[in-house]
Amino acid sequence: MAFQDLLALVQDATNKVTALAWALFLFTWSLGWTLRGSPIPIGKLKRMGGSLVEDSVWAAFWLAVGSTVFNLIVYLVNLVTGG
Amino acid sequence: MAGEVDYLILAYRLSVLTFYLGALIYALPIPYQGLKRWAPRLLADGIGALVIVLVFEALFQLANTLAAMAGGSWELLESWAMGGIAEFLTIKAVAALLNVLPDPLGVLRGAQVVVKPLDRLATTALFFIAFIVGLAEIVKVYGRLLAAIGVALYAAPFRVARSAGAWLLSFILVFTAGLQALPVFATAIGGTPQPIGIGPIAEKGLALLKGNVSTMEGPADGVILVTDADTGEVYAVYLAENGTIMNDHGSTIVTIPSKPNLAYKLVYLNVTFYLEPYPVNKTDYKIVEGAWSIDLKTSYALTARNGIAVYTNGEILSASRNGGTVEGVIHLQQGQYVSVRYVDGCTIDIDPGGLQEVGESEWQWGDLHGQAIKYEAPDAGDYHFQVTADCPQLHISYDTKDYVNIAKKIAAYYDINVIQAFIAYWFTIPTIYIAILTSASLGVARLLGGRERFPLRVF
Incomplete structure (x- = not known):
């Protein structure tokens, strides 16, 4: 495997992980609210729903921050190198 | 073959992957704390690796600046090492020379006693200096590539090669700064042994x-x-x-x-x-x-012993001695001379054989004193010159060398203090220094790969 293939593999994995993370965020956020709002009177379940919502929001926050920062870095590097 | 930039790009992409993996784990709908704990850890690792990638060039600039501030440079290290190699090779050459010389009187034994341990020391020192030169070459030539590989390892997700990467990077950085300053350190503490004495004998x-x-x-x-x-x-x-x-x-x-x-x-x-x-x-x-x-x-010279010297600027054709009488046939051109010198106290009888006496003088040689008589040839020809002398026993005292x-002098120079200086300058201090650098590398590696995390989750 050439080095460029390795780079491409990592890039591909990153893209897939990002897409999967956004999808999981939506799913987890929905699931969290569903559990929290469900008419099942089990406190533990509702707390778990709240925890899932919280975690998914953090995930979305970091995904947004990451996308912004990494894109900014790529933009700046391209600006500097003229690429 | 992948270069430094390729590995830095890989490190960058791995750090991004690590970061997103952290976000992904946050997003997982599995409320298991053991798994979720990886989320902030991976986010922090990703950011940390990214920062190192971004400041990679600056880290090397910093290392070189630190070395320059300490007064070191690669050229200094090179000249230090070459000086050491030349010094120890000379010692080995002298030791070899002293070994092969025939020494029936044992006059060289004193020098051999001193030089022999130095010979062994020189062998070890040569290996040690070669080790430092090799290390310096790796750090100088391949340092950036190795450091880039280190960052790539450091950035790999789930900390699979984090320690290795951190150690590689810190090793290269610390030794880049430290090795250049090694001669400064050794000279400041050990002083420079000044090689003397072996110069003349080696030449x-x-x-x-x-x-x-x-x-x-x-x-x-x-x-x-x-x-x-x-x-x-x-x-x-x-x-x-x-x-x-x-x-x-x-x-x-x-x-x-x-x-x-x-x-x-x-x-x-x-x-x-x-x-x-x-x-x-x-x-x-x-x-x-x-x-x-x-x-x-x-x-x-017709003769030069027993307190009398007979010499000429002509050509001595034949010469002989019979007891206290010396005679010879000397071919002289007109004006050429024969001179006789003898110490005070000699009974002397000269038969110049036709030469004319032109003058007498006195001479002084150390604590010896005597007379000189000079004869000249009136015409070109062969002259039979004869001297009979009876002189007191002569003792020549002269400053010999x-x-x-x-x-x-070698033995006197390589006394025990100098051996100590050599050991200190070429062995102990560099070894201590390398040990300090290794400890510093481990310390920096621990700092990079330590357990501290950024407080990404505030509550």
Whole structure:
């Protein structure tokens, strides 16, 4: 495997992980609210729903921050190198 | 082959992947704390690796700046190492020289005793300096590539190679800064041992020699100067008794520089005679009874011993001695001379054989004092000159200069303090320094790969 293939593999994995993370965020956020709002009177379940919502929001926050920062870095590097 | 930039790009992409993996784990709908704990950890690792990638160039600039601030540079380290290698190779050369020299009198034993441990020290030191040179070469030439690989390893997700990467990066950075300053450190603490004494012996070498000196009638007495034929520099001064050259201790084997273009001179009663062959070639030395020997002769002296010297600037055709009487046939051009010198207290009878006496004078040679009579040829021709002398026993005292003292100088120079200085300068301090650098590398590696995390989750 050439080095460029390795780079491409990592890039591909990153893209897939990002897409999967956004999808999981939506799913987890929905699931969290569903559990929290469900008419099942089990406190533990509702707390778990709240925890899932919280975690998914953090995930979305970091995904947004990451996308912004990494894109900014790529933009700046391209600006500097003229690429 | 992938270069430094490729590995940095890989490190960047791996750090991004690590970061997103952290976000992904946050987003997982699995409320299991053991898994969720990886989320902030991976986010922090991703950011940390990204920062290192971004400041990679600056880290090297910092390392080089630190080295320059300490007064170090790669050139300094190189010259330090080359100086050490040259020094120890010279010691090995001297040790080898002292080993191969024939030494029937044991005059070199003192030097050997001192040089032998130094020889072993030199061998070890050469390996040690070669190790440092090799290390420096790796750090200098491949340092950036290795550091880039280190960052890539550092950035790999789930900390699979984080420690290895952190150690590699910190090792390269610390040694980039530290190795350049090694000579400064060693010199500041150990001081520089100044090599002296081995210079002359390494340049000129040392040879043992038996020598015979004669005049036209037989063996000569006096003082022998061993000189450079070109510059006239006197390397050694020995005594000649009854034609045999010997040193202060009465040894008939003396030391001379083993270099070409040597010339020998005989001094007797304050007259200097050039000894032939002049200058001496290698082929003039012969092996006699297992020792290098040389026969030296002056063709301008009829005699030079027993307190009397008869010499001329003409050509001595024949010469002989019978008890206290010396006679010879000398071919002289008009105006050429024959001179007779004798010490005070001699009973002397001269038959000039037709030469005219032109003057008398006095001479002083050390603590010896005497008279000189000069005869000149009125016409060109062969003159029969005869001298009968009965002189008191003569004792020549002269400041001799034994060439073996140069070997002794080595011994005197490489005394125990200098050996210690050598060990300190070339071994102990560099070893301590390398140990400090290694510890510093581990420390920096721990700092990079330590357990501390950024407080990404505030509550």
